[in-house]
Amino acid sequence: MPLISYRTIGNQPVSHSAADAATNSVQSDELGALPEWNLGDLYPSLDSVELSRDLDDAARRCDAFEKDWKGQLKTAAETGGEKGLGAALVEYEALEELMGRMISFAGLTYFTDTSDPARAKFYGDMQSRITDISSQLLFFTLEINRIEDAIIEAAIEGDAATRAYSPWLIDLRKDRPYQLEDRIEQLFHEKSVTGHGAWNRLFDETMSALRFDIDGKPLSLEPTLNKLQSADGEERAAAAKALSQTFGENIRTFTLITNTLAKDKEISDRWRGFEDIADSRHLANRVERNVVDALADAVSQAYPRLSHRYYAMKAKWLGMDVMDYWDRNAPLPETPQSLIKWDQARDTVLSAYGEFDPRMSEIAGRFFDRNWIDAPVRTGKAPGAFAHPTVPSVHPYVLLNYMGKPRDVMTLAHELGHGVHQVLAADQGTLMAQTPLTLAETASVFGEMLTFRALLNNTSDARERKAMLSQKVEDMINTVVRQIAFYQFERKVHLARRNGELTSEQIGELWLSIQHESLGPAIRISPGYETFWTYIPHFIHSPFYVYAYAFGDCLVNSLYAVYQNSADGFQDKYFEMLQAGGTKHHSELLAPFNLDASDPAFWSRGLSMIEGLIDELEELDAQLASAK
Numbered sequence: 001m002p003l004i005s006y007r008t009i010g011n012q013p014v015s016h017s018a019a020d021a022a023t024n025s026v027q028s029d030e031l032g033a034l035p036e037w038n039l040g041d042l043y044p045s046l047d048s049v050e051l052s053r054d055l056d057d058a059a060r061r062c063d064a065f066e067k068d069w070k071g072q073l074k075t076a077a078e079t080g081g082e083k084g085l086g087a088a089l090v091e092y093e094a095l096e097e098l099m100g101r102m103i104s105f106a107g108l109t110y111f112t113d114t115s116d117p118a119r120a121k122f123y124g125d126m127q128s129r130i131t132d133i134s135s136q137l138l139f140f141t142l143e144i145n146r147i148e149d150a151i152i153e154a155a156i157e158g159d160a161a162t163r164a165y166s167p168w169l170i171d172l173r174k175d176r177p178y179q180l181e182d183r184i185e186q187l188f189h190e191k192s193v194t195g196h197g198a199w200n201r202l203f204d205e206t207m208s209a210l211r212f213d214i215d216g217k218p219l220s221l222e223p224t225l226n227k228l229q230s231a232d233g234e235e236r237a238a239a240a241k242a243l244s245q246t247f248g249e250n251i252r253t254f255t256l257i258t259n260t261l262a263k264d265k266e267i268s269d270r271w272r273g274f275e276d277i278a279d280s281r282h283l284a285n286r287v288e289r290n291v292v293d294a295l296a297d298a299v300s301q302a303y304p305r306l307s308h309r310y311y312a313m314k315a316k317w318l319g320m321d322v323m324d325y326w327d328r329n330a331p332l333p334e335t336p337q338s339l340i341k342w343d344q345a346r347d348t349v350l351s352a353y354g355e356f357d358p359r360m361s362e363i364a365g366r367f368f369d370r371n372w373i374d375a376p377v378r379t380g381k382a383p384g385a386f387a388h389p390t391v392p393s394v395h396p397y398v399l400l401n402y403m404g405k406p407r408d409v410m411t412l413a414h415e416l417g418h419g420v421h422q423v424l425a426a427d428q429g430t431l432m433a434q435t436p437l438t439l440a441e442t443a444s445v446f447g448e449m450l451t452f453r454a455l456l457n458n459t460s461d462a463r464e465r466k467a468m469l470s471q472k473v474e475d476m477i478n479t480v481v482r483q484i485a486f487y488q489f490e491r492k493v494h495l496a497r498r499n500g501e502l503t504s505e506q507i508g509e510l511w512l513s514i515q516h517e518s519l520g521p522a523i524r525i526s527p528g529y530e531t532f533w534t535y536i537p538h539f540i541h542s543p544f545y546v547y548a549y550a551f552g553d554c555l556v557n558s559l560y561a562v563y564q565n566s567a568d569g570f571q572d573k574y575f576e577m578l579q580a581g582g583t584k585h586h587s588e589l590l591a592p593f594n595l596d597a598s599d600p601a602f603w604s605r606g607l608s609m610i611e612g613l614i615d616e617l618e619e620l621d622a623q624l625a626s627a628k
Contacts, residue, residue, distance in 0.1 A: 031404045032342040037112075038371040041394050042105040046122050051102065058098050059133050065091060066136040073143045077155040077162070085144075086161020089168075089431075092140055097391050097430040103130050104390040108397055114208040115380030124201065131193050138186050144169070145176045167583040168431045174283065178272040188268065196264050199257050203540045206253055208380050212242035221535060222383045222401045229329050229405060231337055240326035244528030247535065254534040255504040262497040265543055277494045278487075281544035285436045286585060291597055292547055298603035299484040299550060306607065307481045308520030310473055310614050315522045317621070322524045325515075329474060334467040339404030342375065349413045352454035353420075353447065357571045363423050364416045367398055372419070375402040384537065385411050387418030387444075392426035392433050406471060410448050417447025425581030433581040437545060439589060441552025442559070443578055445479070449560050462624055469617050476553060476610045483549040485518035486536065490544055507533060554606025555590075555597065561609065562593045 043051045069076070069088050077085040103126060110123035144152075152169060155162045162169075179185065211218035214227065215238065227239035247254070266277075274280050282289050315323045317332055331337070340348075346368055354361030367373050372395060374381075382399060389396045398415045402408050421443035425433045434440075452472050459465050492510045496502055508530030515525055538545045563570050573592045580589060586597055596602055 030339050030341075031402065034342050034375040034402055035368065035371060035373045036376065037108070037374040037397050037399075039105060039108055039397075042101060042108070042390065046109065046118070051105070054098060054102055055129060055133075058095065058102070061095055061098075062133050062136040065095060066139065070139050070143070073140070074147050074151065077147055077151050080155065080159035080162070084159050084162060085155050086159050086163070086165065088140070089165045090161065092137065093429055093431050095137060097393060099130050099134055100391040100430060101394065102126060104388060104394075108388060111382040111399060112374065113378065113380040114204050114382060120201075120205065127197060128193050131190060135186055135189055138189055139182060141172055141175075142179055142182055142185060145173060145179055149173075165431065171286065171582070174286070178274065178280075178283070180271060184271070196261055199261050199264075200541055203254075203257050203537070204382070206250065207383065207535060207537070210246050210250065212239070212246050214238050214242050220377075220379065220383070222377055223403070225383075226403050226405065228326055229331060229407065231331050231335070233327065233330070236326045236330060237324070240324075241528065244531050247531035248528075251504045251531055251534065255502070255507060257540065258493065258507065259497060259501045261540060261543070262494050265494065266498060277491060278544040285438045285548065287436065287438050287551075288598070292551075294600045295547065295551060295554065295603050296484050296487060298600065298607060299480055300488070302607045302611075303481060303518055303520065305611055306614070307477050307518060308522065310477060311520055311522040313614075313618065313621070314470070322522055324524050324526060325519075325529050328519070328523060332467050332470050334463040335406075335471070336464070336467070340406065340409055341404070342402065345402070345409045345412055348409055348455065349416060349447075349451050352413070352451040353416070355454060356450050357575070359575065360420055363420045366395070366423075367416060367419055370395075372396065373398045373400065375400045377401045377403060385415050387415045387422065389422035389426070389433065392428075392430055396422040407475070410451065410475060413447045413451035414444040417444035420447070421578045424575065424578040427579065428581035428583055432583050435582050436586070437542075437548040438551045439586055441548050442555055445552045445556040446559065448475070449556055462620060466617065466620050466624065469613055469620065473610065473613050473617060476613070479553040480550045480607070480610065481518055483546040485514050486538070486546040487544060487550075489514045489533065490539060490546070494543070551597075554603050555595075557606040557609040558595055558602060559593060561605070562595070
């Protein structure tokens, strides 16, 4: 919680500063009415009777579960039936669902306004309470993994209830080499609230409270970052200066958080016996290290053909020899500057989804019709965007910070892709619905691609097509090149941290070394940019998560090529892949499309699509130049 991608507010009112009140007025006037989610499908309010009842119920049932099953699972696996392992799994899943519902409500309430002390306290208290209650379930997976393989295999074969959970059991066994003695696991679990959980919360609350001064106006992070996409070069420069100044003023806090969490991870990895600093993430993603290494190597080798080449072209289009780092996402002169109203954004995405398959549009439409989206920018609201699946018995929620930019429409398409995936996978149940992060980005990136292609196909003006292609190339570079650069930066930080604490300057130097390498000579990296590592939440919440974006983008590039060249039947295969949730390995999910992520050529094919779009841009630019 949450699933980060690049996201009734209870009964409590939301307070706004004067600056944000002005922002909301602009949103209402120029963007139309933006939806705010209704969390009532989870619980009516923070102090609701239903929530209090479920907390007490969870505590009672977890206590009874431990008494009934602890020390009995091997016998249950051998016995089957009403007292068999399958029966225990059904009960365990129901408890996970109940606790997942409560912590989802607490998290979504908190991320609605992280500056509200009442919400922060509620979230913290709920984390502590759920951690305490769930500690009585820790024995379950640990004890299952101590049962001999032959007994588990016989239970799957001979007991229908156990067989229903066979993908989960087979997947669980992959953790066996890294699990610790029960009391140590319990200690790790209980101390997570005061350990990495507390540092995550400190990061969130610190970042939400930061204000960036632009022309005397204090702005929060999201509107300030948005100004880096302004058509006004002076405004972009002012935003970059404000960001670097505020990050610099708070650099000691972010350096301490980074050092602490990197050390915390090193301790956990060392105790569990992970060899490489990213192996725990690879295990969680159910992807092999050599597959990720092949992806990272392929992208790194492609830097000159992708980011270096594109940014050199863009500098020329903007009339510059070299672009400053704050010009990287500047719009081209051909880019329309009018804001995109919310209704238009909704219709654009739903239409693109519907052209692919009406089922996809219908599911995405529920998010708009049933208040599953929170779109406005507000004081204290979590920055960025995410889709959170909550639990299968309810539905996902999507958080955005919508400001009417074309990229915001793509973000909407991206998060709704996650949402559709989560809805379809929910039938697998709480234990098997969640997809590994590498494949969790597939539906989101595919949704973006559908939306982009639909818009491009409906655009005949060559200048507008150039602007659209340029923006798509930039988004793909941000998703592939930038995220692999982030992954390489994290590797450098975590490896260096093993030799002692890192200073802010040392982390900044590591950041700049990777940025120079990935962005290329057409980007001027000036003083101030060395602090920009501070605001990336993935480094804090999910170490090494970032390669999942590049994995998803390259995978979708290959998948979309199959779609373009396929006969009827692709949609059904695609829906089957999403419905599988976490029940299949990526090799099984990709096999129907004749794709294999373990083949190094797979990544080259995915990257070649980006290179092809750059070729198309270059040809289109030459045509426009010759027509003048």
